[in-house]
Amino acid sequence: MKIAVCISHVPDTATRVKIGPDGKSIDPAGVTYIINPYDEFAVEEALKTKEKVGGEVIVISLGSDANKESIRKALAMGADEGILLKKEGYFDSFSVANSLADEIKAQNCELVFFGKQSVDYDNSITGQLTAELLGYSCVSVVVKFTLDNIKIIAEREIEGGREIVETELPAVITAQKGLNEPRYASLKGIMASKKKVIIEKPAMEFNNLTEIINLSLPPSKQPGRIVGTDASAVPELVRLLREEAKVI
Amino acid sequence: MANKIIAVLEQRESNLKRSAFEVITTTKNLAEQFNFESIAICIGNNIHNIDEIVNYGISKIIHFKSPDLEYYSPSAYTELIAGYAKDFSADSLVFSNTALGKDLAPRVAANLKAGCMMDCINLKKDNNELIAVRPVFAGKAILEGKITSPVKIFTLRPNVFKAEKVVNPANPEIEIIEATSLNLKTRVIDIKKSEGKLDVAEADIIVSGGRGLKAPENYKLVEDLADVLGAAVGASRAVVDAGWRNHGEQVGQTGKTVSPKLYIACGISGAIQHLAGMSSSRYIVAINKDKDAPIFNIADYGIVGDVFEILPVLTEEIKKIK
Numbered sequence: 001m002k003i004a005v006c007i008s009h010v011p012d013t014a015t016r017v018k019i020g021p022d023g024k025s026i027d028p029a030g031v032t033y034i035i036n037p038y039d040e041f042a043v044e045e046a047l048k049t050k051e052k053v054g055g056e057v058i059v060i061s062l063g064s065d066a067n068k069e070s071i072r073k074a075l076a077m078g079a080d081e082g083i084l085l086k087k088e089g090y091f092d093s094f095s096v097a098n099s100l101a102d103e104i105k106a107q108n109c110e111l112v113f114f115g116k117q118s119v120d121y122d123n124s125i126t127g128q129l130t131a132e133l134l135g136y137s138c139v140s141v142v143v144k145f146t147l148d149n150i151k152i153i154a155e156r157e158i159e160g161g162r163e164i165v166e167t168e169l170p171a172v173i174t175a176q177k178g179l180n181e182p183r184y185a186s187l188k189g190i191m192a193s194k195k196k197v198i199i200e201k202p203a204m205e206f207n208n209l210t211e212i213i214n215l216s217l218p219p220s221k222q223p224g225r226i227v228g229t230d231a232s233a234v235p236e237l238v239r240l241l242r243e244e245a246k247v248i
Numbered sequence: 249m250a251n252k253i254i255a256v257l258e259q260r261e262s263n264l265k266r267s268a269f270e271v272i273t274t275t276k277n278l279a280e281q282f283n284f285e286s287i288a289i290c291i292g293n294n295i296h297n298i299d300e301i302v303n304y305g306i307s308k309i310i311h312f313k314s315p316d317l318e319y320y321s322p323s324a325y326t327e328l329i330a331g332y333a334k335d336f337s338a339d340s341l342v343f344s345n346t347a348l349g350k351d352l353a354p355r356v357a358a359n360l361k362a363g364c365m366m367d368c369i370n371l372k373k374d375n376n377e378l379i380a381v382r383p384v385f386a387g388k389a390i391l392e393g394k395i396t397s398p399v400k401i402f403t404l405r406p407n408v409f410k411a412e413k414v415v416n417p418a419n420p421e422i423e424i425i426e427a428t429s430l431n432l433k434t435r436v437i438d439i440k441k442s443e444g445k446l447d448v449a450e451a452d453i454i455v456s457g458g459r460g461l462k463a464p465e466n467y468k469l470v471e472d473l474a475d476v477l478g479a480a481v482g483a484s485r486a487v488v489d490a491g492w493r494n495h496g497e498q499v500g501q502t503g504k505t506v507s508p509k510l511y512i513a514c515g516i517s518g519a520i521q522h523l524a525g526m527s528s529s530r531y532i533v534a535i536n537k538d539k540d541a542p543i544f545n546i547a548d549y550g551i552v553g554d555v556f557e558i559l560p561v562l563t564e565e566i567k568k569i570k
Contacts, residue, residue: 013501013521017388026389037502093354094363119501121384121391123366125354132358137434138322140351143495155440157496158347159447163320167434177502178495209363209397213379216390221527224548226539231561233551237533238565240549245531247453247510248477248566 001055004109005046006100006130007039007074008118009067017217024212025090035070038115040182041175043074045145046113048180053147056080060103062087062096062203075193076185082196083107085203090212093121097129098206104134109170116141116174124174131172139165140174250285251339253278255306256329258348259292262318267344267404267450269304269411274371274404275342276305276414281373284339289332291325291427293318299420304411307418314427321435325352328427330359338399340378345403346449353403363395366403369507369528378402386501386524406450407507446480448499453510456482456499456526460515460536460555464492469559470514476566482506482526484516500525515555518543535559 011017011031018027035043046057059074061067062085071082085099104112112131117124124140131138137152143162144155150169155162157176185193227233227240241248255275257268272288279286288301288309301309312328333341333356341356343349345367357364365380372379377394380402384391395401448454455477457470464487474481483493485500499506501521511529516522518534518541526532527546534547535558544550551558 011385013386013524014519015385015388016520017385019389026385092363094357097358119386122386122505123364124350125357125364125366128351128354129358132326132355138355139434141347156347156351158439159450160445161439161441163347163436164438164440165322165434166437176495177498209361210365210393210395212391212393214392215384216392218383218387218390218527221532221546223545224532224550226544226550226552229552231553231557233553234558234561234565237549237551237562238569241510241531241533242569245510245548247531248569 001053001111002107002109003046003050003055003057004104004107004112005039005042005057005059005074005079006112006114006126007043007059007061007070008036009033009061009063009070010036010118010120013037013119019215019217024215026215033066033069035073036115036118038117038119038175038177041177041179042113042115043077043079044180044182045173045175047078047183049111049147058083058107058109060085060100062091062099064088068198071198072193073185075196076190077183078189080196082198084198084200086200087203090208092208092210093123093126093129094209095206097126097133099203100126101130101133102204104130111169112136112172114172114174116176127172127174134170137167137171139167139171141176142173143176143178145173145179250283252336253284253286253340253342254333254336254338255286255288256341256343257288257290258344258346259290259295262292262294263297264290264295264300265344265346266411267346267406270404270406270409271342271344272301272304272306273412274409278340278342278371278378282378287336289329291317291328298422302417302420303413305414308421309423311422311424312427313424314430316430316432317427319436319439320348321430321432322351322355323434324430324432326355326359327431330356333360333399340400340402343401343403345405349403353401357401360399361397362399362401363397364401364403365393365395367405368402369405369408371402383505383528386505386521387528388524405507407452442496448480448482448497448506449504451480451508453477453479454482454499454506454508455479455512455514456484456516457487457514458484458516459486461487466556467492469555473512473559473563473566476563476570484522485519513543513547514559516543517541518546
């Protein structure tokens with residue numbers, strides 16, 4: 001079976017965000033980019049599935065040349081082939097999903113993994129959009145995945161519990177932390193990845209359906225009051241929470 | 249002809265959720281500002297509190313009813329909502345940004361070729377356009393954007409928009425549509441609850457613990473305080489990665505972004521990815537030994553001290569007033 005994993009290349013979560021001169025994007029200066037953390041769970045699940053049912057794992061990423069670093073990481077973990085859909089500028093989830101759906105169709109992948117959201121724009125919708133555009137089933141925010149022939153049983157995280165979802169291939173699965181433990185790339189894997197091909201091609205053009213007007217930093221919070229340095233401060237803290245903040 | 253806006257309401261266990269009423273009030277307010285016609289949709293089997301919608305300002309509701317719809321079915325729910333939105337020629341749909349809303353809204357969007365603004369914390373009118381305000385980078389930046397497609401979809405972060413009762417509620421007009429020939433290709437067959445605990449994403453008060461608690465068994469101090477406050481238990485990434493707590497409790501950039509009324513951080517130093525996930529809480533209390541911990545930079549009230557000494561006393565003091 002051909003399995004696709006769609007990954008994004010995002011600022012490290014330790015990044016201190018600064019706004020770029022256009023006022024609509026972040027200033028990339030000094031920012032370290034990494035494979036989106038949730039996408040590592042997606043790569044791992046794709047590899048585990050391949051190990052079970054056979055086939056190949058294709059990594060697809062949309063963006064600039066810089067994304068190759070994250071594609072290489074997935075190849076080093078064990079994916080077979082990489083595809084970079086090249087695109088510059090602003091693209092929203094809808095145009096990304098359209099481009100990805102187009103490539104997934106061309107590659108004839110029956111099972112597609114995404115991270116449940118990318119930790120930059122936090123939309124958490126690209127997987128579901130792609131699935132609908134392809135007419136595939138989809139389970140999002142998955143913490144447990146089993147595939148038996150074409151039947152899928154997946155557990156997805158909801159408020160205060162898990163939903164057990166039944167569906168079938170072809171399908172899109174979006175991975176939540178807890179789905180698995182992503183493997184480290186071995187030295188052998190890293191060496192092998194250097195010989196693997198990353199196919200580069202322009203992404204199919206699709207319109208954005210949203211527009212960014214402005215990006216700003218949140219209002220900075222003023223440091224508050226240190227109420228005390230030991231347990232004797234507790235009654236005063238409780239009084240403040242009750243009478244000043246009125247939250248308890 | 250007036251433009252039309254749909255409030256999509258979520259039920260769990262046969263009752264509309266609290267966040268559904270936030271969606272109603274917000275939809276009602278938008279309808280008033282833009283002179284839209286509003287209607288609510290709910291999907292489920294029995295919905296016990298359906299009459300309550302009128303108290304929040306929308307009187308008309310479509311209830312798609314079937315025993316097969318009691319649990320969520322992404323395929324069936326998507327077809328019903330997208331189908332209704334087309335028949336009704338809806339211009340906008342409003343969902344709650346819950347686990348269900350996040351899954352469903354984009355599917356409906358793909359069907360309607362609608363742009364999405366997810367996890368909005370404000371919706372404002374500017375030059376007769378609707379501007380959505382939403383946190384990005386887990387709250388490290390705030391994005392203002394608009395949707396350029398004819399049909400528009402917004403999801404609201406729970407706990408941020410108010411659910412407000414109206415003074416003179418109208419009589420409810422509930423139209424029940426018995427839903428048949430459903431597409432149940434993808435469906436929930438069961439729900440596993442996690443010990444009946446409150447979820448951080450929906451809680452008014454959260455008590456979170458970090459590495460300062462030193463060992464998983466000491467988390468009882470956090471749980472005891474959460475119990476007396478009726479709060480949810482949260483966790484820092486460090487303690488989740490160490491396996492002390494489940495990922496469902498993790499607050500921060502690779503966990504949940506939360507905005508409760510009160511957030512109590514116990515033994516959490518405040519790594520930037522944690523602060524991103526909770527700094528929009530209305531009030532923040534920090535208890536930490538290290539006076540230089542970054543958490544104190546955003547806390548409203550702090551105690552520089554030992555969590556092992558302070559937490560039991562705090563729990564006792566709160567018991568006294570409850």
